[in-house]
Amino acid sequence: MTVSGTYTWLGRSLRLTGRRAAELTHAAAVYLGIAVLVTVSLSFVVPSLRDQSQQIHAALLISLKPGSVTDDGSGLSLAERLSGGQVDLSSGRGAADDGAAADEEEPQTFADALSALDSFSIPGVTKVQSQALRSYIARKYRIAHDVAGVLIHTVFAVAPEKDLDPLLVLAVIAIESRYNPFAESHVGAQGLMQVMTKVHQDKFERFDGGAEAALNPIANIRVGSQILHDCIQRRGSVTGGLACYVGATGPSDGGYGAKVLAERRRLSLASGIPPRL
Known part of the structure; x- marks a missing residue:
């Protein structure tokens, strides 16, 4: 080279x-x-x-937790009282209740309700309809079958107390959180019904944990149903109440109400349970 x-x-x-x-x-x-x-x-x-x-x-x-949200002095868990006939979940009252408001009844924990699921029944709804509704929700929103059962029974117990259609409440849960009890929006709405915890903090005071109970499915359903009831009363109609619930101040709710009502129709068709208008 x-x-x-x-x-x-x-x-x-x-x-x-x-x-x-x-x-x-x-x-x-x-x-x-x-x-x-x-x-x-x-x-x-x-x-x-x-x-x-x-x-x-x-x-x-x-x-x-295995205990109740508050202690009634009986020393029994809610599951034990349910199995003994002391509490009727369908009415929200105890067997010896003298007519006191259902909201004064002790709130139940999710674990208690889950353990007593087999003893629950829904007045006016057949077992076939209940099972069909449970299967629809569990399959569509990918949650456990038993969990769907507890949520359904809770809604059918709470909604009549607030003069609400249970299928409407179930539809709101579907649109708000897709049945995720730990859902949280960017503005701080939490739980199944996406309750604005900071705004409605006072409504959680009777629950153990205060505002943190917003992530307790049963507490969230109770508070969310109360807010929905108040909105419908304030606006004078279901559609107006749904717009109020989603925070719409003008004539348009961005299609929220239509989505909820469409889901209520699907829930009714899937289960054979007619909406309570």
């Missing part, structure tokens, strides 16, 4: 090495930039996730 050929070969080798080094440096810079972005993002996200996980943990302890 001649001297000029040697220099040419060396030059090519150096240029190739330089390009590879530049590519390596560029790749390292890109990965370093990604690492920095991830680190910065996590510094903002992790505290929020930690707070949310603590909130969910607290709510789970409230909703799943």
